[in-house]
Amino acid sequence: MEQLIRKMKNSLYKGFIDQSNPVTGQFKPKLLSNKAHENVLSTLLQEMKTCETFTFSVAFITEGGLATLKTMLFDLQLKGIKGRILTSTFLNFNQPKMFKELLKLENVEVRLTGVKGFHSKGYIFEHKDYYSLIVGSSNLTDSALKANYEWNVYLTSLEDGEIIHHFKNQFEEAWSEAIPLTIDWINHYNLNYEQQPFIKQASSNVFELNTDYLTNSLSDSLTIQPNKMQIDALKQLRTLRENGAKKGLIISATGTGKTYLSAFDVRNFTPKKMLFVVHREQILKKALQDYQKILGGHPDDYGLLSGNSKDTGARYLFATVQTLSSQSHLQQFPKDEFDYILIDEVHRAGADSYLNIINYFEPDFLLGMTATPERTDSFNIFELFDYNIAYEIRLQAALEEEMLCPFHYFGVTDYERNGEIIDDTSTLQHLISHERVHHILEKINYYGYSGKRVRGLIFCSSKQESHALSAELNTQGLKTTALTGDNSQFEREDAIRKLERYELDYILTVDIFNEGIDIPFLNQIIMLRQTQSSIIFIQQLGRGLRKHNEKEYVTIIDFIGNYKNNYLIPIALSGDQSMNKDNVRRKTVNTDYIQGVSTINFEEIAKKRIFDAIDNKNLKLYNMEFLTTPYKELKNRLGRVPLLIDFIKNNSIDPEVIFIKKKNYFDFLLSMNEPITYINDYEQAVLTMFSQELINGKRIHEVLLVQNLIEKNKVSKTDYLKLLNDSGTYSNKETIDSVENLLSLNFFVKTAQKTYGSKPIVILENGKYQLNSELQKSLENDQFRELLEDIILCSLEKNKRYSKQTPLTIYEKYSRKDVCRLLNWSSNEEGTLNGGRIKMNSCPIFVNYHKTDNDNLEVKYMDEFLSTDIFKWCSTKNRKVTAKDIAPIVNSSVENTSVHLFVKKHNGEGKDFYYLGEVMVDSDSAENDTLMDQGKVYNVATMNMILEQPVQYDIFHYLVEE
Template sequence: MNQQQLIQKIENSLHKGFIDQNKPVSATFKPKLLTNKHHESVLSTLLQELKTCKTFYFSVAFITEGGLATLKTMLYDLKQKGVKGRILTSTFLNFNQPKMFKELLKLDNVEVRLTGEKGFHAKGYIFEHEDYYSLIVGSSNLTDSALKANYEWNVFLTSLENGEIIQHFKNQFETAWDEGIVLTEEWIADYKQVHVLQPFVNTVSSNALELNTKYLTNSLAESLSIKPNKMQSVALEQLKELRATGAEKGLIISATGTGKTYLSAFDVRNFGPKKMLFIVHREQILKKAMQDYRKILGGHEEDFGILSGNSKEVNAKYLFATIQTVSKDNYLQQFAEDQFDYILIDEVHKAGADSYLKVINYFTPKFLLGMTATPERTDSFNIYELFDYNIAYEIRLQAALEEDMLCPFHYFGVLDYEKDGELIDDATELRNLVSYERVHHIIEKINYYGHSGDQVKGLIFCSRKDETYELSTALNREGLRTIALTGDSSQEEREDAIRKLENGELQYILTVDIFNEGIDIPFLNQIVMLRQTQSSIIFIQQLGRGLRKHDSKDYVTIIDFIGNYKNNYLIPIALSGDQSMNKDNVRRRTVNTDYISGVSTINFEEIAKKRIFDAINNTNLSTLKTLKEAYTEVKNRLGRIPTLHDFMTQNSLDPEVIIGYADNYYKFLLKINEDIPSLTDYEQSIITMVSKEFLNGKRIHEIILIESMLNNDSINKEDYIQKLQDFGTYVDEDTITSVENIFSLQFFVQTDIKKYGFKPIIENVNGNYQFNEEIQESLRDSNFRGYIEDIIKCAYIKNAKYDKTKAMTLYEKYSRKDACRLLNYTKNEEGTLNGGRVKDNVCPIFVNYHKNDDTTAKYLDEFLSNDLFQWCSTKKRTVDAKDISLIIHSAEKGITVHLFVKKHNGEGKDFYYLGPVTVDSQTATNEKLVDEDGEHKVVTMNMVLEQPVQYDVYHYLVEE
């Protein structure tokens, strides 16, 4: 945009912010209050401004390592682009830690100075863009709590360079900067001495600064009675209620680090068994569990005993046994079947093994409790059935973070070492996995992203045994203190390594096939993943190793080296917990990571993010194997054949993925060999039509009509319109006619008409809508009716994300066929909507932003900014062509132009809806497009978006 347009936009934004809030303006320049509430954090705005700035200036009194961690990936990406910045901070109240200053020195593209200004308490962030400045100023220091979790007040403003406010801020900054001291290693060494002598004391009021709440434990606290935390209290009450129903079994599903062992000990104390048996798969876990139980239960030392390869204290009241030992006949037969009235099985997802089943089938306790963080299995064994489908309590990673039960984490998805354009993948030779270059790449990344606490205490997951041993040796050569542990390592070796890691003799343990689960190392402050993500279950297990709270750390750093693996798409699935297998959902979870709770953050380096997108595009997420595994998991959990609606309530497969695979759910159930009542061919056609056209919830009108006629044989048009109005959706005659065309099948092309059974689904008889006679007859069958009702339930849930007052919702995805239906076309004309065509004063424009790599055509479609798009017509067009002229002069002719954009063809048929646009007729120009066939005439013109494209969608679309 030119300077005058920019001035006008900023003037309008100031008018909205300070004179009239109802004035419509560009969201890019709109003043706003940033509070960390309502899904817009200070951090997300700060990252957005950093991404597009030429340089930046931060003036902040207080900085924490966690606050820096939230920006490190962005600052690394800016360094790759040559973007530099400056940070001015202080030693006010000695809040800033010496180690934090060392972290600042790692930022090669950031210059840091210390102000000597007394009482320096500034909190401002200035960003210089190409044509303007933006500013965040208010209450937020550079701490992870202030940027993402605390309730803050910060004003976001934009200004041209000559604006008085921005000049005032810049002048204040430059004055303090010129008088400041350059941050150096020598300065930090001197400050460290002062900091030790004068530690920070919180003598100021709570509104002066924010401090992270820390869970402190000491010998006094240990001697006091331990109380259940919030999760444990709820779970204990639910266990009590479960047993009150007569249940003899219960399952606890609880994220790693949330206190399952303490929970079970509290429940044992409540239950008061004469004898108890606690079963695990490793002796190391056994000892820790017994220690925890003694804290909760008290009693004499001889009440507690271990049954394992090394200990045979079988007479103890509270017996802790390894499954390997207790399942042996010579030990199992020592006990009467009813000897233990309370039995617990930890890591119970392993209970499908013969050894576990043997023990479970032998004993007859009054109550059997199973505990796991990950009940999902890939071998079809039904853990839920084993516990009579009694899920006493469930809390997963996201909820546990929200409840502040886990240590916050900062996840960094970084690019693995690349040599001559080749990334690490499944076929990489060992010599390349441990090459000098890769080892230094690993060291560079783990140093840059750092850790919380005085010294690193890390766990590195490798891809195979030989890499584990060789890499440990290579890292040791570079001065690190590491050890390799595998399944071949003895229990004593493992315990010794953990002890050395805790006391600082070691910095890292490298492992390949152990420590995924069932190991408690709460002091870990860095997890490094140097292996392919084989499954989201294992990913969460490994991430969970660092999520236990410990007073030596404020957060845990997760560094995930992303190579050229086909399973990279599992990373956003695992982090978000979104098991829908909907590709668009996975992409969105990669781009927008605001779903993570508290001060935790998820960060991907730009190139690493591209590897994930490549994996999503190149992978079929809906193979029969994948779908059947997810289906079996839900069926096992429920103990019956699930409905499509069940998949949604269980946070499993997106029903649209199932329909995309099999046309309808009935066909899917047949494909996986379920024995179900049969449907006629015509009934199958109907549920296919309702599934493929309406389940997505993009327009609710058809669903409301179907539901109305399920409850009544017919409904008149006036009552139908009233139901639409009662629902709160838009109603007009064109939309009602469109709905009628859909159900008469007049809208569809011939192949769809054949697929949907040839004849009208709903007829208008004397002003009343009613199903055709064959459907009316079929609806008397509860089986067929159930499929229809199931789809209706799903459609209502899906419709909730759409703006029901409009035909289309910003940033949701639509196909050309969807656009024809929602714009009330009489016929599906998706095949003709390639170059922009005006019909009934509406023109949808569809753009594939990144064309195929193999095309030689230099297409001219381009975002000039997030609210200005340059559109290129199809070939052999000039500004005088009738269809092009209509688009150019659309504003004066009352034609509404809608813009739809997708990143590339790898996304399938759907496009992001970016809203109505106004064509700037003055910019329409004849251009030339060159391809293998020569030069072609095309037309380009600028289109001004009604709303600027939101940050995450915009950058996802434009970046290669």
């Protein structure tokens, strides 16, 4: 407690007296505005995750705001953590349906205050030894928690602090006079709410006039204007044509207005005759209507060419590919009949029906549009359009530009029966059992939807499941129907109409609604099938992302079972295609990358299943078969053999992933059967060294030197130091010695030296650096030089994520070998670097936090986080605090030794550890202890290490939780 009081005093001193006071950040007062890296929501979730009880006093709550907390509230319920929420009816902002959502929270007591003008916004969290408080401008709305410019102060206080007593007393006074939330109260409130025609809740956390009751709408008379994305795309299309291009490709996320974009471009182009080709008649009719809104003109200018319509003389002709591709219909048109042709959903264009059309006509301009140009077959869409990508906008960017409806994604646990997960790999009998259906309905009800009634789409794993589950749901009082590829177009359209009119609650389907269907009123999407492809995942999620005036957001509920492909979920949601396991873990732990008010939420058990999939030793993530697909996709996009830097620039696989299976890129290209110039054994050895050791960008000193030597043959030591300075990176004698040592290969063990060519890469003579003579001659080989310079470019690019001022960057991951190099040790001592080792006034501590059965250990060491900024370290066996290798660590503060803490969750993560920063060893806490291993007692030393700054909450909880 004394230490806690001391840290809190120091934090308050920093917050209110002197900001330069160097203290731990755990209790530091701070401003939460949603404009920095830390938004109000992430802090709120962090406090909820670690609290013992919570208290909210907020005037305004929206369903979207509540949705952002529902997963956390569910996890807290499982842990027995309860809370209270005090809210109001001030200005009739809070909707009756939102109050019903509050009633679903079994671990939260809700009351309604009668205080006139109640407008508070405060969140109090009781922890074991202290309280924390967020108070300011943020109500419990998704915009206020994540997107709006807000001012909230975050404070901490001990129980006897006056500030927390003041807030608690104010709350308790209002709470004691408030009335409990009940269904009867909601029904009564609803009657009064509906009688207030002039005030309604706006999505942006403000108020506006409710003009829904007006009979005249002005929207139809407004001219439709292009949005920001469309304006940029139209400029690029114009530039393409001015440069002589005859073809162009638009890659645009579902719901971003591709059809309107094409209509705007047609208006700019003013063709004498235009052809619009799609694969489904339903889309055809909608596209025609959209074009009429943009282009105007006489109705006779527009025509259909499909099964029942043959308006071939229309200026703007909309045709289905099935009808137009037949020779009898194609031949009736001259090849130059249309000067502008557009192909929608052009990723389908590898089919003969599409190619017949594209190869037949000779337009002045051909435009293709798709949300997903990637193909599972070998057909190259990019080549078809001469590699002219006019514009590309993916999900994250579209959300940031507010083109799409926000979504709240919930990764939930599928039903477990007798310890066995029931998911789409189970028998049909178990899939539709009463228990699983009840579990599904519980989750659907808990996570809810935006709008007055549900209009949902459920993706099932098979036709049998969709029909059987639909029948079972209907017995539970829902109105559902199943649609599969066996249903006619009329049956599909009829079901959608019924869903829109609330005659159906859900449509259950397998794959027929993955793409090419526009259902903007959908407010809930349920995924009951495993994720086989990130592309299909986004297609299915995208069904609900179109904006609609009857929903503020769409709810996505994904039932996660024990699937090997669970790792694809964070890949799909983040758009990170690097296939780097650590990146996938981070995108699961920290979902702040999602833009706008959208959120991604995983129940704890569901999150663990994703981690299990990532850590699965049999995962195909790094198999050659798995690497082949992104390689071919990138080659198709570029129209040439990709360089490694191309993978980075195009958000494809991380080049380091390639080198898990192949020693260098030349080796990889050979396995891809690419015709490349011969490279001798020594050149391959140099490429291998750079690929395995330097491409990671964790230190750029070596590659900067080699890059200059490639250009200048010789570089003086003075010029090299100036180069480092100009690059903004650190330099000192120890680092320069380390660089020279590594490039001489002396840093590496003998086997690695042999693998890397057995001779120094760089030689220092008379104060000047130069490449060895064989390497200088090898640079005359253009293929080798290109591959070497490619690795250097990748290293420089990857280095952007690392600090240029210090050798180690907090929260990045490092192997033992990396640390030996970055701490300037003369040799790689990773094989013997267990426990702690002091060398060159530095001591790295490596901790494998969860020792599992895979570690062949029955003993559990006492390594433990006591808090986010205190770590209890346990030495290796047969050690005491007075041991010659332990005593210097205990006394490191006195002896001016830097102690660095590296932690990984378990061995399933591989060789890399999270760097958690420098620590100060609390020498007073050092003590001898014992542990038992296979019936034998061993001495160990333990001590507390105080981190310079607390571990950020997402990484902390990831490391600590089993």
